[in-house]
Amino acid sequence: MKQKQAKVENIRRREILHSISADFEISRGTPQPFGAQFVRGGINFAVYTPHAKFVTLVLFTKCHTDILMEFPLDPDFNRTGHVWHAMVRGLDSDIRYGFRVVCEKKTQECIKEIVLLDPYSRSTCGGETWGAPLTVRRNNQKHTFRLSQVVENTFDWEQDRAPRIPLKDSIIYELQVRGFTRHPSSGVNAAGTFAGLIEKIPYLKDLGVTAVELMPVTDFDETYPGHTDPKTGQTLLNLWGYDPISFFAPKAAFAQNSSGSGPLDEFRRMVKAFHEAGMEVILDMVFNHTGEGGKDGPIYHFKGLDHSVYYLEDADRHSFLNYSGCGNTLNCNHPVVRDLILDSLRYWVTEMHVDGFRFDLASILGRGRDGSVLSNPPLIERIAEDPILANSKLIAEAWDAAGLYQVGDFPHFQRWMEWNGRFRDDVRKFIRGDKGLVPTIATRLAGSADLYQDDGREPFHSVNFVTCHDGFTLADLVSYNNKHNEANGEENRDGSDVNFSWNCGTEGPDTNPEIIRLRRQQMRNFAAILLLAQGVPMLLAGDEFARTQQGNNNAYCQDNEISWVDWTFKETNQDLHRFFKELIALRKNEPRLRRTRFEVENIHGRPEMIWHGVELNRPDWSEESRCLALEYPALTEEQSDLFIMLNMGEQERVFQLPPLEPEKRWKLRMDTAQPAPNDIFADGEEENLPSQTTHRVSARSIVLLTAR
Numbered sequence: 176m177k178q179k180q181a182k183v184e185n186i187r188r189r190e191i192l193h194s195i196s197a198d199f200e201i202s203r204g205t206p207q208p209f210g211a212q213f214v215r216g217g218i219n220f221a222v223y224t225p226h227a228k229f230v231t232l233v234l235f236t237k238c239h240t241d242i243l244m245e246f247p248l249d250p251d252f253n254r255t256g257h258v259w260h261a262m263v264r265g266l267d268s269d270i271r272y273g274f275r276v277v278c279e280k281k282t283q284e285c286i287k288e289i290v291l292l293d294p295y296s297r298s299t300c301g302g303e304t305w306g307a308p309l310t311v312r313r314n315n316q317k318h319t320f321r322l323s324q325v326v327e328n329t330f331d332w333e334q335d336r337a338p339r340i341p342l343k344d345s346i347i348y349e350l351q352v353r354g355f356t357r358h359p360s361s362g363v364n365a366a367g368t369f370a371g372l373i374e375k376i377p378y379l380k381d382l383g384v385t386a387v388e389l390m391p392v393t394d395f396d397e398t399y400p401g402h403t404d405p406k407t408g409q410t411l412l413n414l415w416g417y418d419p420i421s422f423f424a425p426k427a428a429f430a431q432n433s434s435g436s437g438p439l440d441e442f443r444r445m446v447k448a449f450h451e452a453g454m455e456v457i458l459d460m461v462f463n464h465t466g467e468g469g470k471d472g473p474i475y476h477f478k479g480l481d482h483s484v485y486y487l488e489d490a491d492r493h494s495f496l497n498y499s500g501c502g503n504t505l506n507c508n509h510p511v512v513r514d515l516i517l518d519s520l521r522y523w524v525t526e527m528h529v530d531g532f533r534f535d536l537a538s539i540l541g542r543g544r545d546g547s548v549l550s551n552p553p554l555i556e557r558i559a560e561d562p563i564l565a566n567s568k569l570i571a572e573a574w575d576a577a578g579l580y581q582v583g584d585f586p587h588f589q590r591w592m593e594w595n596g597r598f599r600d601d602v603r604k605f606i607r608g609d610k611g612l613v614p615t616i617a618t619r620l621a622g623s624a625d626l627y628q629d630d631g632r633e634p635f636h637s638v639n640f641v642t643c644h645d646g647f648t649l650a651d652l653v654s655y656n657n658k659h660n661e662a663n664g665e666e667n668r669d670g671s672d673v674n675f676s677w678n679c680g681t682e683g684p685d686t687n688p689e690i691i692r693l694r695r696q697q698m699r700n701f702a703a704i705l706l707l708a709q710g711v712p713m714l715l716a717g718d719e720f721a722r723t724q725q726g727n728n729n730a731y732c733q734d735n736e737i738s739w740v741d742w743t744f745k746e747t748n749q750d751l752h753r754f755f756k757e758l759i760a761l762r763k764n765e766p767r768l769r770r771t772r773f774e775v776e777n778i779h780g781r782p783e784m785i786w787h788g789v790e791l792n793r794p795d796w797s798e799e800s801r802c803l804a805l806e807y808p809a810l811t812e813e814q815s816d817l818f819i820m821l822n823m824g825e826q827e828r829v830f831q832l833p834p835l836e837p838e839k840r841w842k843l844r845m846d847t848a849q850p851a852p853n854d855i856f857a858d859g860e861e862e863n864l865p866s867q868t869t870h871r872v873s874a875r876s877i878v879l880l881t882a883r
Contacts, residue, residue, distance in 0.1 A: 200265060204221065213325070272324070299394045300427065308398060326435055342568070347457065405666075417731070459532075482495075484512065486506055498577040533570040602705070604675045613796055642714075643713070645728075646729075648722050648724050654679070659683075664732070696875060707758075802824060822873070
């Protein structure tokens with residue numbers, strides 16, 4: 176036993192000597208900036224923990240639970256205000272570290288046995304292998320363990336430049352990094368990684384989108400909460416990542432090279448490659464809660480540093496307030512937490528070159544320290560006015576899990592865009608055939624002035640979507656009336672019960688040719704409204720070739736073929752993919768579909784936009800109406816006349832066509848009722864119409880005519 180202990184001590188001694196140099200020294204250090212920062216001659220460590228009685232800097236050489244060295248910090252020497260700090264010289268640059276914190280009053284969160292992660296660490300270790308994180312036993316239970324690690328930034332951005340695509344010209348494509356290329360059919364060498372995503376850039380560029388919106392890429396524990404598939408008994412993994420452990424460190428398991436600086440450099444190469452292709456990278460950031468869960472959840476950092484600063488608590492501090500639906504709510508408008516969020520955003524812009532952010536459950540950013548809704552939220556204003564973020568796109572998911580719904584009313588300071596949930600719901604109801612929606616659909620096609628005009632915003636502040644990660648895919652939206660989430664292990668209780676979907680007559684997969692035809696027509700209808708409407712369209716990855724999740728509308732824990740993008744669908748549904756691609760090209764080539772203002776002017780005596788019904792100049796706004804037409808007259812010699820006809824009724828309707836100048840003729844550009852290749856025509860290849868006065872529009876279809 177003594178020999179074994181002596182051997183361990185000798186190994187540890189060698190590790191210490193290998194990790195330090197002859198000039199090793201620990202000194203006072205400085206309280207700013209937070210985190211571990213390289214300074215001349217060493218590394219400065221600084222951590223904010225206001226109620227700490229003692230703090231210990233804990234060092235590790237490798238990513239395991241065996242400690243290399245510990246340095247208790249002197250509260251009179253290594254503390255300034257509420258910040259504990261130390262400067263260490265002669266330390267290996269690849270060191271791992273954490274903090275032990277002992278509070279004045281011992282709690283279940285603040286105990287010295289726990290080594291805490293640095294909230295400001297740019298890199299973490301312990302989660303490099305997907306599904307098999309580093310663990311430690313605590314209170315006879317196994318817990319996921321993370322360490323902070325210090326890595327040098329030697330990446331060469333060369334002449335990288337952000338594309339800075341105007342809001343009005345943006346077309347966003349939402350995807351999940353691992354799920355986008357993890358399926359064997361993806362054909363990439365580095366499946367499920369940032370590097371694998373680089374291999375798909377040619378596809379995305381060819382499709383025509385201008386930006387990718389990446390679902391969370393900061394570190395999270397994919398093994399939490401650990402539900403099991405009721406059929407197989409297999410443990411389910413959290414694929415989506417909406418439970419952040421870090422706001423700075425990229426998830427190491429998303430990198431082909433997951434050690435050291437590998438994840439950071441691979442992420443940077445990915446951003447650089449997107450920029451070279453003329454596309455932007457938008458990150459989905461989760462600042463409304465963390466992966467520490469409720470009072471009984473895991474402890475990584477904030478709970479041990481000071482849970483009363485970082486989380487909203489009830490009046491008796493017995494539990495966390497839960498506006499996120501995930502067990503805790505970040506105390507976003509505490510000054511220290513505001514600074515943390517801003518520092519994170521600035522880091523992703525300055526050091527990682529990202530182009531914008533989508534804020535998950537962004538309404539929580541506007542809640543005060545008691546959970547109340549603030550009329551002038553300081554965090555939201557600071558983000559909007561921050562000079563470093565001035566060119567960054569800011570997109571709010573303008574609601575939270577406690578019923579606060581702010582679509583159209585999100586505090587915006589003339590900067591914030593919003594996920595337009597009204598657009599999603601109204602378009603879904605209209606296309607499935609609900610009555611009384613024609614006036615609303617006209618408003619949505621025109622950019623949702625009812626939501627954004629009154630406070631000085633413009634159509635491009637509306638991010639229009641009909642599907643996103645949260646809910647049905649496009650193919651499932653037309654194939655299921657009800658969610659089918661049994662595989663999530665929660666007895667189908669999870670996920671929304673309100674989907675405004677229609678299965679076209681049969682629940683789930685079907686071989687009936689008529690049902691298949693109608694479903695494909697409905698998918699084209701959704702695509703047409705999305706890409707012909709004013710505002711910024713957002714597509715969900717794989718919708719352009721009818722990816723299915725088998726009716727699962729909350730597939731966060733399905734790290735398998737339910738969530739992975741199956742690229743064989745691109746081959747079997749080439750016609751739908753072509754339809755999306757041509758629609759995107761049409762939108763990009765037609766400035767009138769990307770208006771920058773709500774006001775409709777008269778130019779040369781003609782309005783820029785004219786509403787019609789089946790009869791010219793007589794739009795039918797009645798409860799029973801399901802038909803609408805929109806004309807964009809040519810107001811210059813370079814422009815074409817555009818005429819959009821929508822018929823969501825169950826019968827064919829004959830629409831009157833606007834009269835043209837003698838030398839012009841109406842031509843068919845798109846008809847969602849027609850099978851490929853007659854569903855859409857490329858510019859210059861439109862089909863001549865036999866009649867120039869009327870046109871028959873099939874039931875449940877949308878037609879676009881052009882004239883030049």
